[in-house]
Amino acid sequence: MKKGSEFIGSPIIKANNELLDFYVQEPIYCTSKSRVLGLLVQQHLKSKEKFVIQYKKIKDFNSNGIVIQHESEILSPHQVPEIEAALNRTTAIIGFEIYGVSGDLVGVVKDTLIDLKSGKIVDLIISEGVLTDLMQGYSIFPLSNSIDFNQNNIIVDYNQFQNGILYHQGGLKKMLGIEQHNKQKL
Incomplete structure (x- = not known):
């Protein structure tokens, strides 16, 4: 188990241990299913544009960061309707x-x-x-x-x-x- 807050700031790495230029901003929660849909991520210093990684695409959590298979798994929120809808609602849970x-x-x-x-x-x-x-x-x-x-x-x-x-x-x-x-x- 892991605290939701422990995801924040984690780097994203590929399965071959290549560090990608992304870090986690926050988990994206689905309150109706009581689960994490994905992670909201952003590139370091390059853009304010936000991206998402579906939770089911995460391969591993280790001391180096959050492991995904390939950089193509980092998507724009509109590419994942369930996540886009969650981002448009209050789903932070923290502070409820x-x-x-x-x-x-x-x-x-x-x-x-x-x-x-x-x-x-x-x-x-x-x-x-x-x-x-x-x-x-x-x-x-x-x-x-x-x-x-x-x-x-x-x-x-x-x-x-x-x-x-x-x-x-x-x-x-x-x-x-x-x-x-x-x-x-x-």
Whole structure:
């Protein structure tokens, strides 16, 4: 698994380890399928024009960058209608507010965890507020059928949210050695 933010800035390389003059700007998400459709890429210093790589065309992820078979797999967004449509919608997911079905704000998406083989979003990394983040670190919420992605936010069943959330056990509690051994909040 890899955080969605870890794609950003990654160089694109060919299968023969030839470094291409492209880097990743951001993942392109499809909220209805809870997966990454592709990567938005740009050439270094040459142009402001944006290109895309379909996720299914990625051969490997290694310490040198993101591996594709051939440079011809870097396309203009209009060549891939599904990706072009996603780019015309709000699909960033990062920054989406998470609301319970009753309308109460329960968190904000800070990142995603992605299964590298399938491109599926497995978990959301969320903030539950400054104090909670400071004391416990960000939390992880596994994706499930109880999540409804709207245009700019996410609706969840609050009970399933509370029962499904996994705390990082980070923040000040970890630094000070006073980790919490249960899911109880401060």
